[in-house]
Amino acid sequence: MKKMLVTLLMLGTAVASQASVTIDAQAAYVYADTGSTLLGTGKLVAWVADVDGDGFGMWNTLGTTGFTVDADDVLLGIGSSGDAGEGLIWNTFVWNNVTSPNVQGKDYAMVWFNTDYVEGATGAGAAGVKFGVFETGEVVPNDGIMPDAYNYYTAEVGGTLANNTFHATYQSIPEPTTAVLALIGGGLAYVARRKQNIFA
Numbered sequence: 001m002k003k004m005l006v007t008l009l010m011l012g013t014a015v016a017s018q019a020s021v022t023i024d025a026q027a028a029y030v031y032a033d034t035g036s037t038l039l040g041t042g043k044l045v046a047w048v049a050d051v052d053g054d055g056f057g058m059w060n061t062l063g064t065t066g067f068t069v070d071a072d073d074v075l076l077g078i079g080s081s082g083d084a085g086e087g088l089i090w091n092t093f094v095w096n097n098v099t100s101p102n103v104q105g106k107d108y109a110m111v112w113f114n115t116d117y118v119e120g121a122t123g124a125g126a127a128g129v130k131f132g133v134f135e136t137g138e139v140v141p142n143d144g145i146m147p148d149a150y151n152y153y154t155a156e157v158g159g160t161l162a163n164n165t166f167h168a169t170y171q172s173i174p175e176p177t178t179a180v181l182a183l184i185g186g187g188l189a190y191v192a193r194r195k196q197n198i199f200a
């Protein structure tokens with residue numbers, strides 16, 4: 001495995017007249033699962049903000065559509081992991097949703113999916129897709145402010161972050177729950193009972 005210095009640079013290039021922030025993200029090593037499979041190139045990456053300040057919620061409940069768990073949290077933008085190499089999220093992302101609603105100063109997280117990036121994607125698209133989350137502890141910068149640059153290094157490459165920081169440590173997108181199926185089944189049984197009553 002090619003060893004590279006790992007950096008995650010957050011460079012805000014927004015100006016006061018624009019309601020967007022351009023993020024130049026470089027992160028590694030990012031994994032596609034809990035094992036040793038590196039995330040591929042061209043995979044789906046999303047950025048979300050904790051607008052209501054109560055955390056991002058239970059990620060293992062993330063569905064096949066949408067990128068947030070908390071209803072009040074906001075998707076900042078999506079993009080591709082890039083083509084720099086396996087295990088790297090190495091690309092520029094534009095966050096267009098930084099002022100409406102106002103997410104500036106709110107914590108944000110990087111979410112990656114073991115599925116190919118498609119422009120306009122509205123979520124993982126299917127159950128069973130592995131995904132990981134890195135709650136950065138950083139906040140969405142204000143317009144016109146050049147945020148600090150942050151270097152994130154896993155211990156594997158001499159950094160302070162644990163080697164499993166960028167593993168997909170959360171559950172895959174869940175299959176439809178048996179609870180939902182049970183609810184449907186219960187509803188059918190109720191209808192059946194009603195019909196029985198009608199025709200009794």
Ligand SMILES: [Ca+2]
Nearest residue numbers: 050054055070
């Ligand atoms: Ca929240």
